[in-house]
Amino acid sequence: xxxxxxxxxxxxxxxxxxxxxxxxxxxxxxxxxxxxxxxxxxxxxxxxxxxxxxxxxxxxxxxxxxxxxxxxxxxxxxxxxxxxxxxxxxxxxxxxxxxxxxxxxxxxxxxxxxxxxxxxxxxxxxxxxxxxxxxxxxxxxxxxxxxxxxxxxxxxxxxxxxxxxxxxxxxxxxxxxxxxxxxxxxxxxxxxxxxxxxxxxxxxxxxxxxxxxxxxxxxxxxxxxxxxxxxxxxxxxxxxxxxxxxxxxxxxxxxxxxxxxxxxxxxxxxxxxxxxxxxxxxxxxxxxxxxxxxxxxx
Numbered sequence: 643x644x645x646x647x648x649x650x651x652x653x654x655x656x657x658x659x660x661x662x663x664x665x666x667x668x669x670x671x672x673x674x675x676x677x678x679x680x681x682x683x684x685x686x687x688x689x690x691x692x693x694x695x696x697x698x699x700x701x702x703x704x705x706x707x708x709x710x711x712x713x714x715x716x717x718x719x720x721x722x723x724x725x726x727x728x729x730x731x732x733x734x735x736x737x738x739x740x741x742x743x744x745x746x747x748x749x750x751x752x753x754x755x756x757x758x759x760x761x762x763x764x765x766x767x768x769x770x771x772x773x774x775x776x777x778x779x780x781x782x783x784x785x786x787x788x789x790x791x792x793x794x795x796x797x798x799x800x801x802x803x804x805x806x807x808x809x810x811x812x813x814x815x816x817x818x819x820x821x822x823x824x825x826x827x828x829x830x831x832x833x834x835x836x837x838x839x840x841x842x843x844x845x846x847x848x849x850x851x852x853x854x855x856x857x858x859x860x861x862x863x864x865x866x867x868x869x870x871x872x873x874x875x876x877x878x879x880x881x882x883x884x885x886x887x888x889x890x891x892x893x894x895x896x897x898x899x900x901x902x903x904x905x906x907x908x909x910x911x912x913x914x915x916x917x918x919x920x921x922x923x924x925x926x927x928x929x930x931x932x933x934x935x936x937x938x939x940x
Contacts, residue, residue, distance in 0.1 A: 649691040652775055656700060656809060662693050664805030667691055673716050676743070676751040677759045695812075701754070701809055704728050711813045715754025715778075718743070718934045719766075722753060727800050729813045734773065734823040734843045738765040740827070744833050757793075758808045760800045761837040763861035765827075767794060770811060771866040772841045772858030778810035787812060795867040797909035818845035818854065822926030824919035828911055830902065836861040838904045838911040840917035844874070846927045852877060857888065857916055863896045869916065870894075881921060888916040908938070 653659040663669050670689035672678050673696045681687040704725050711731045713722060713734060719742055722728045722735065729736040739846040742748055742756070742765050757777060768788040770777070777793045779786055782805055790811075793801050802808065809940040827839035838861045845854040855874040860866035869891035877883070892913050897905035 643797055643840075646685055646688045647741065648682075652694045653793045656698055656807065657697070658696070658780075659693050659695050660780055660805055660807055663692070663807060664782050666691050667804050671695055671758065673755045674718065674752040675755075675822075676747050676752045677755060677761075683925055687777070688838050689902055694875050695750070695807065706731060706815070709814070709815050709817065711815055712778075712813050713753050713813070715738065715752060715757075715807075715811070717753050719748040719753060719756070723748060729818070732769075732773075732813050732843055733815065734825065735766070735769045737823050737825045738769050738841060741765050741827055741836070741839075747833075753811055754808045757811055758800065758802065760796075760798050760852055760865070761796050761835070762863065762865050763823075763839060764866075765836075765839065765841075765860070766811075768839055768841050768858050768860035768866040770813070771860075773813055773843065774856075774868070775814065776812045777808060778812060779806050780809040780924050781805045781807065785854070791868065796864040816843065816845060816854065820846040820927045822846070822923040822928070824922030824926065826915040826922075828915065834890050835892050838862055838908050840912065840915035840919040842923040844896045844920060844923035844927055846924065850928065852924070855920070855922060857891070858876060859892070859895060859912045859916055865896060871920070874920070881917070883918045884920050885913065888920065890915065891912050 666808035671696050673690045696716050701714045703714045724740045758762050775790045778789040787914050794910050822844050824842040827836040841858045843856045847853045852874045855871050857869045857871045871891050873887045897908040901903045
């Protein structure tokens with residue numbers, strides 16, 4: 643099937659792109675095209691105009707801004723995957739990126755495109771929600787940011803308004819010495835969309851007690867959600883207590899059923915993968931600390 647007819651425009655600046663988007667409510671942004679092009683081919687999307695921002699240099703790049711890792715919207719996923727800066731500052735995102743599609747998908751797909759598409763099972767939105775990232779939005783009135791939890795509204799639905807363009811994602815950097823991450827997902831086949839995904843990040847003090855923890859679950863409901871696991875803080879936890887805390891926190895989830903998995907299955911797997919991701923994060927924090935100590939003693 644061929645796409646419905648559309649006008650293609652390549653603006654010379656983000657300001658021009660926003661003006662084009664504001665002037666036509668049927669216009670859509672295109673960047674890497676890994677999601678939109680198949681939707682056009684199947685006529686699931688029929689924009690009157692495509693505004694191509696992929697080659698705007700101001701939207702590409704990875705940089706540290708204080709305690710923030712800022713990633714431009716058109717930065718390709720493979721750039722982040724290969725970036726030592728991103729890997730050191732944001733180990734959870736580094737751990738999640740290999741789960742995104744196939745290498746050719748990541749070679750072309752962009753960070754901003756994944757965020758703007760808002761697939762409930764997508765890995766980058768899950769990490770953004772888990773770590774309480776902020777989405778940078780540019781429109782004719784200027785630049786603003788929005789918490790990821792407010793940005794994602796539902797399946798393929800965001801708070802973006804006409805004239806708005808996602809121009810970057812700002813991830814907070816945890817500066818703890820003992821930091822660990824965990825990421826798990828279940829899908830029909832490797833690199834397929836996740837039925838359930840779990841992302842966790844944990845910080846420990848010198849005695850091994852938890853001093854900060856974050857857990858996010860994706861693929862279960864209409865958007866990724868960060869769960870309240872604050873009960874982890876202040877304790878030296880075992881597997882049983884972690885499962886209990888995750889099970890209680892998961893009660894806010896509203897799992898959906900479809901041809902791939904039932905709501906009951908998704909809820910059960912969410913608890914299992916959430917607990918597993920937290921356990922891995924705690925082990926990772928401990929191992930990382932031990933390696934640092936041994937490395938410094940040599």
